[in-house]
Amino acid sequence: MRKHKAVTLERRDDGIYRAGFACFVGRPNAGKSTLTNAIVGQKIAITSSKPQTTRHVIRGILHRPDAQLVLVDTPGLHRPRTLLGERLNDLVREVWSEVDVIGVCFPADEPVGRGDRFISSEIGALKAKVIAVVTKVDLVDQQTLAQRLLAVSELYDFAEIVPVSAVSGHQVEALTDVMVRYMPESPQLYPDDVLTDEPEQVLIAELIRESALEGVRDELPHSIAVLVEEMLVEGNLTRIFADLYVERDSQKSIVIGTRGARLKEVGSRARVEIEQLLGRKVYLDLHVRVAKEWQRDPRQLRKLGF
Numbered sequence: 001m002r003k004h005k006a007v008t009l010e011r012r013d014d015g016i017y018r019a020g021f022a023c024f025v026g027r028p029n030a031g032k033s034t035l036t037n038a039i040v041g042q043k044i045a046i047t048s049s050k051p052q053t054t055r056h057v058i059r060g061i062l063h064r065p066d067a068q069l070v071l072v073d074t075p076g077l078h079r080p081r082t083l084l085g086e087r088l089n090d091l092v093r094e095v096w097s098e099v100d101v102i103g104v105c106f107p108a109d110e111p112v113g114r115g116d117r118f119i120s121s122e123i124g125a126l127k128a129k130v131i132a133v134v135t136k137v138d139l140v141d142q143q144t145l146a147q148r149l150l151a152v153s154e155l156y157d158f159a160e161i162v163p164v165s166a167v168s169g170h171q172v173e174a175l176t177d178v179m180v181r182y183m184p185e186s187p188q189l190y191p192d193d194v195l196t197d198e199p200e201q202v203l204i205a206e207l208i209r210e211s212a213l214e215g216v217r218d219e220l221p222h223s224i225a226v227l228v229e230e231m232l233v234e235g236n237l238t239r240i241f242a243d244l245y246v247e248r249d250s251q252k253s254i255v256i257g258t259r260g261a262r263l264k265e266v267g268s269r270a271r272v273e274i275e276q277l278l279g280r281k282v283y284l285d286l287h288v289r290v291a292k293e294w295q296r297d298p299r300q301l302r303k304l305g306f
């Protein structure tokens with residue numbers, strides 16, 4: 001995806017151009033994708049209040065006059081209960097062995113827990129600089145924040161601990177500066193106007209999934225997968241045919257809703273977002289299909305891109 005408008009940022013310059021990779025890791029729902037979007041300045045990763053929203057590794061690119069920062073958003077690390085869960089955890093480990101900086105994210109509005117301790121115990125042996133990012137600071141008071149910062153500092157010898165809010169924008173730039181400082185001297189890695197190397201069809205499928213996640217509960221969010229089957233450009237209009245997969249018939253009726261009302265809502269919400277992404281008019285044709293227990297089935301996982 002390419003950016004629509006030019007970014008003009010003034011930066012102090014030590015004359016060195018830096019470029020490299022950083023990733024955000026952390027337990028599900030810690031705010032990794034929201035932060036990635038805030039830094040890149042455009043929505044490239046979907047977000048939701050449901051844990052385990054992110055299922056792919058998504059690269060977002062920040063361009064500055066003095067640096068290029070390739071941010072890798074990863075799925076939340078968790079104890080896997082399905083084959084999909086195992087695949088997602090493997091993905092995270094693959095990424096963190098390849099980047100220059102790892103930002104371990106801890107949500108300020110929740111106490112440091114077992115998952116956080118587990119993640120912190122795993123990152124020690126890696127070549128990357130490891131920093132801690134305390135996210136969602138807009139949700140807590142000063143005292144709570146101070147407690148969190150202390151608890152985080154006791155987990156691991158982080159190179160830095162940066163509190164941020166992706167929603168208010170507080171300290172987002174400071175976090176970026178920290179990550180850039182740890183990037184190696186390097187030529188530019190991506191052309192000037194590329195914001196992500198994610199294929200358009202994947203971004204579109206993700207926007208549909210994000211829309212479908214709204215208002216569903218319990219196990220259903222995890223059961224939803226989306227595949228764009230076909231895109232046809234007709235003059236000013238793009239026709240998109242997509243399949244929304246669930247795991248059971250009962251889920252299918254929930255997603256469709258009474259006389260299709262829910263599915264219609266999901267479709268029109270997604271369409272608005274897709275039109276914004278493509279900058280073109282979109283006709284979206286959504287079909288709901290059942291892929292029995294796809295999260296545990298290697299063949300179906302492959303079909304769905306995992």
Ligand SMILES: Nc1nc2c(ncn2[C@@H]2O[C@H](COP(=O)(O)OP(=O)(O)OP(=O)(O)O)[C@@H](O)[C@H]2O)c(=O)[nH]1
Nearest residue numbers: 029030031032033034047048052053054076166167
């Ligand atoms: N108030 C507030 N909410 C935030 C902030 N950052 C993220 N959130 C919310 O936290 C929830 C989870 O955010 P995500 O960015 O999807 O979290 P994630 O870590 O990517 O989650 P997974 O992909 O499931 O691992 C969403 O409802 C966000 O709107 C923040 O800085 N402030």
Ligand SMILES: [Mg+2]
Nearest residue numbers: 032033053054
């Ligand atoms: Mg995410």
